[in-house]
Amino acid sequence: IGLEILEDLPDADTVIIPFGGGGLSAGIATAIKAKRPQTRIYACEPETAAPLAASFAKSAPTEVHRIPTFVDGIGTSTVLPEMWNVVRPLLEGSLVVTLKEIASAIRLLVERNRVVAEGAGGSSVAAALRGKAGKGRIVCVVSGGNIDTEALGKILRGEVP
Secondary structure (H helix, E strand, C coil), rough: CCCHHHHHHHCCCCEEEECCCCHHHHHHHHHHHHHHCEEEEEHHHHHHHCHHHHHHHHHCCCCCCCCCCCCCCCCCCCHHHHHHHHHCCCCEEEEEECHHHHHHHHHHHHHHHCCCCCCHHHHHHHHHCCCCCCCCEEEEECCCCCCCCCHHHHCEEEECC
């Protein structure tokens, strides 16, 4: 995916990737940094479970309390030490977004782009829309479309499930 991003947008300034277990972030970041090291790469997590952000703040893998929400594709309680060692040098950090921001991003994706994204995919767009990744050419990895239809209905009505 990282190589495909650079093929489509070789001068990407920033890439935002949803962070669950870390495999997607590690793979994309490794490919991009090998070809274009100046590209900033951020993970993103929901406010209800952001162990990577906590780990960056403490410079060590950190466990956090996880609150289950409609954002179920990302947001675990911990970062595995092995994954921490891989992503720490590749990522600028982790951008934490609120459930309201994620719901708004999902609604925007449906209404403007006809893309149905789950919470994980909406989180990267939410981080970009809030300006958390800075300015320039920003790529949002919109991963997953497995959103519960009841949750999607609430989001489309302007609610936060």
